[in-house]
Amino acid sequence: MGLKRDVSLSVGLRYKGPSGYLTYILHRIGGLGMAIFISVHILSAFLGGKTGVYLNGIYENWAFQIFIFFCVLFHAINGLRITILDLFPKLLEHQTEAIWLEWAEFIPLFGVAAYVISSAGLGA
């Protein structure tokens, strides 16, 4: 007897992990976002016609572009951090600092890009 082994997504997300856990979650969201972006692209080219135009409208929307920029940029910078730490395991002792450095790069880059995309989107 006993309860089955079961860790649902909501239970997992509620685990109070450290800063690395947040980047872990965002990395997955980034990957999923890019997969959605590419799928919508392929679908719109494949289906064409009115549906294609509708799908084009989704990924050409400025809000979606900000989201996709977030996904690509975060996935890239976080991936770079993971790769560097994987190649130099000694640096893993400074994982917290590495994550701060990552945010220090990501926030200004994303902030500027989000500003440019949203002002162009709102101005249009």
Add this chain to the structure above:
Amino acid sequence: MEITVKIFRYNPETDTRGNYVTYKIEGDENDRVLDVLEYIKGMRDGTLAFRRSCAHGVCGSDAMRINGRNMLACKTLVRDVGANITVEPILGLRIVNDLIVDMEPFFDNYKKMLPYFINESPLPEDGRERLQTVEDRARFDETTKCILCACCTTSCPSYWANGEYYGPAAIVTAHRFIFDSRDEAADERLQILAETDGVARCHTAYNCTEACPREIKVTKAIGEVKMAMMTGKV
């Protein structure tokens, strides 16, 4: 001070799912969460089930989720987690009763790492110890500290998603022997860890390192094993 403790309860004989029961008790900020649980079990509800043995952070019996994070109840003070405490079983293992989980799968993974010294070479001429330098000893010093409490393994999202993953604690054990200059089975262990459910499932979420009550840099140990696997050099 008044301490409010919300505890996950599950009785396998009567319940089909777990529920939470809240207890309000008088305690001190310097009490440990284990003291709080002992008080509730002794004075309020004798049916409360949890594991404990040494009560001093040595045996690794009382790993649980305290306010959403894996900790040892005997090493966690009330003042560090606040007067509102939620206590739940660790994740990724079958719940047997209240805060008690089935540790068998965890120890099965541990056993897969050949967690014992392997050396078939003849003993040194004096027939006594196999000596090693201070530097060689230091290479695996940290991973000797593991108490197999499962705080790391059950904080790992890869382990939650796939119980076949050997998990951080098993890899820490393997690390302890792989980097021991006196041991001769490093290649064998690296091969085991190169399997699908080995180190490749570590996606560096760092939950394990933060959860370790012995302050072992678990992710670093896993990183060193990954590197040894890639380069073939120990």
